[in-house]
Amino acid sequence: MTTILKYFRLWIKLTMNSFLSVLSSRFSAGLFLLGKSLRFVFFGVFLWALFTKVTRIAEYSFLQAMFFYLTFTFIDTVTQLFFREVYRFRQLVVTGDFDLVLVKPTNPLFRALAGGADPLDVLMLIPYVGMLLYLMMQFRDITILHVVTYVLLVGNGLVIAAAFHILVLAFAIMTTEVDHAVMIYRDLTSMGRVPVDIYRDPLRSIITFILPVGIMMTFPAKGFLGMLSPWLILLSLLFGAVFFIICLRLWRFALTQYASASS
Amino acid sequence: MRLAIQIIKNTWAEYMMYRLSFVLWRVRSVMQLIVMYYLWWAIFSETQMLFGYTQSMMLTYILLSAFVRPLIMGTRTQEIGGMINDGSLSNYLIRPLHIFRFFFFRDIGDKSLNIVFAFGEIIVLFLLLRPPIFIQTNGEILLFTVLSLLIGMIIFFYFSLLLSSLGYWSSDVWAPRFLSFVFAEFFTGMLFPLDILPAPLFFASRLLPFTYFIYFPLKVYLGHVQGMQLLQGVAMGLFWMLCMKTMTDRLWQRGLRVYAAEGR
Numbered sequence: 001m002t003t004i005l006k007y008f009r010l011w012i013k014l015t016m017n018s019f020l021s022v023l024s025s026r027f028s029a030g031l032f033l034l035g036k037s038l039r040f041v042f043f044g045v046f047l048w049a050l051f052t053k054v055t056r057i058a059e060y061s062f063l064q065a066m067f068f069y070l071t072f073t074f075i076d077t078v079t080q081l082f083f084r085e086v087y088r089f090r091q092l093v094v095t096g097d098f099d100l101v102l103v104k105p106t107n108p109l110f111r112a113l114a115g116g117a118d119p120l121d122v123l124m125l126i127p128y129v130g131m132l133l134y135l136m137m138q139f140r141d142i143t144i145l146h147v148v149t150y151v152l153l154v155g156n157g158l159v160i161a162a163a164f165h166i167l168v169l170a171f172a173i174m175t176t177e178v179d180h181a182v183m184i185y186r187d188l189t190s191m192g193r194v195p196v197d198i199y200r201d202p203l204r205s206i207i208t209f210i211l212p213v214g215i216m217m218t219f220p221a222k223g224f225l226g227m228l229s230p231w232l233i234l235l236s237l238l239f240g241a242v243f244f245i246i247c248l249r250l251w252r253f254a255l256t257q258y259a260s261a262s263s
Numbered sequence: 264m265r266l267a268i269q270i271i272k273n274t275w276a277e278y279m280m281y282r283l284s285f286v287l288w289r290v291r292s293v294m295q296l297i298v299m300y301y302l303w304w305a306i307f308s309e310t311q312m313l314f315g316y317t318q319s320m321m322l323t324y325i326l327l328s329a330f331v332r333p334l335i336m337g338t339r340t341q342e343i344g345g346m347i348n349d350g351s352l353s354n355y356l357i358r359p360l361h362i363f364r365f366f367f368f369r370d371i372g373d374k375s376l377n378i379v380f381a382f383g384e385i386i387v388l389f390l391l392l393r394p395p396i397f398i399q400t401n402g403e404i405l406l407f408t409v410l411s412l413l414i415g416m417i418i419f420f421y422f423s424l425l426l427s428s429l430g431y432w433s434s435d436v437w438a439p440r441f442l443s444f445v446f447a448e449f450f451t452g453m454l455f456p457l458d459i460l461p462a463p464l465f466f467a468s469r470l471l472p473f474t475y476f477i478y479f480p481l482k483v484y485l486g487h488v489q490g491m492q493l494l495q496g497v498a499m500g501l502f503w504m505l506c507m508k509t510m511t512d513r514l515w516q517r518g519l520r521v522y523a524a525e526g527r
Contacts (some may be wrong), residue, residue: 042449
């Protein structure tokens with residue numbers, strides 16, 4: 001309990017620093033905020049434009065497609081909010097400054113993974129959550145069980161996202177290459193902006209069970225809409241846990257390969 | 264000419280030094296293409312004709328946009344903003360080659376390498392997916408396609424220089440570029456043809472220079488823009504090219520007046 005409290009206090013401190021850093025340039029922060037909002041709106045407009053001509057895409061209505069898109073946006077934004085530090089990790093490795101993290105009496109993974117939240121994503125979350133709640137209320141025959149399943153699977157999606165970021169960090173130590181690796185993760189997960197069922201096999205199976213984008217982004221919304229069997233729900237939770245453990249082990253292995261280059 | 268070839272060679276060598284980074288960049292491009300390709304494939308599985316496009320025309324548009332994108336938008340000019348901020352621009356200002364020319368050749372190196380890889384990727388994807396694609400055989404249309412691609416390339420070159428020039432007045436050069444990228448992602452037509460948008464939004468998109476990066480050249484290739492429409496489009500593209508060049512030159516000259524080589 002004391003350890004959790006210690007890391008929570010540390011996270012608050014790092015987050016405050018991150019907020020001050022971002023807000024020191026309000027103009028820049030404003031442009032980023034505008035860009036993020038527009039990116040969300042533009043894809044929504046694209047979906048809307050599509051549904052002006054077709055009533056369904058792969059059996060999904062416009063309302064359902066928007067719900068899938070919002071669920072993706074929510075998971076993606078929360079992930080970026082907590083794991084923004086991953087985008088800055090390469091600099092620590094190539095300059096050897098990661099040494100300074102390693103000698104501190106804290107878990108290096110904590111510092112590399114969650115060393116300060118992004119305030120812009122906090123602001124972005126407010127309208128996303130509002131829209132998600134509004135959309136949820138538009139669906140009929142939704143029970144508390146559906147809501148619990150949704151929350152559970154969103155949590156599972158976040159665990160998988162954390163695991164992906166740990167994998168990227170491990171990759172960064174082993175190859176000093178992280179910029180594109182983290183962007184590949186972004187591109188990969190962007191496949192989940194629409195339900196993964198629209199893709200054809202073998203891509204559909206690959207991004208559902210091998211690269212678990214489907215479990216991360218599509219399963220929560222499908223769970224909410226009652227489109228998942230209890231077995232699939234259990235399987236996806238198990239998958240999330242196993243994937244997380246494997247990535248954590250890879251991180252531990254990667255730490256043994258750290259060469260402290262340029263330090 | 265020798266100098267140009269050397270700059271191009273150096274750009275290739277730089278990429279080959281960071282091979283994994285380049286490979287990962289190409290992986291990203293393929294993934295972006297696959298997402299849009301399958302999305303449109305799914306949409307067309309239930310209908311023959313949508314927004315005036317047949318399935319083969321839409322899939323051709325999506326595949327070609329992946330090829331045209333690095334040709335038009337592959338650039339290294341974003342480095343200039345950082346160079347202004349850390350003062351390393353001074354090294355380039357004293358050289359007997361204008362920095363714009365230097366980066367123009369550097370861009371040719373960037374584009375050529377990306378195109379070679381994009382071409383290979385599209386062939387592999389074509390063999391794997393066997394999509395029904397549309398092949399344009401009209402020589403005149405192909406000539407206009409090349410012309411509109413050249414116009415798009417030059418507009419983008421100056422547009423990117425314009426963004427980098429903001430570095431003279433602000434150290435935040437990444438934020439305006441990010442915003443411009445968000446606009447470009449939507450209004451260039453890299454993800455979908457712009458004429459599927461609602462009429463007011465499509466009209467607004469035609470007033471922006473982004474239209475001439477990807478959408479216009481591909482519409483010319485598909486044979487959807489012909490006669491007066493084609494000439495009007497080319498004229499508008501040339502107008503934007505001139506505007507962008509004038510604005511960039513003026514901003515750059517003003518910037519040089521305030522440049523203090525900070526960081527050196």
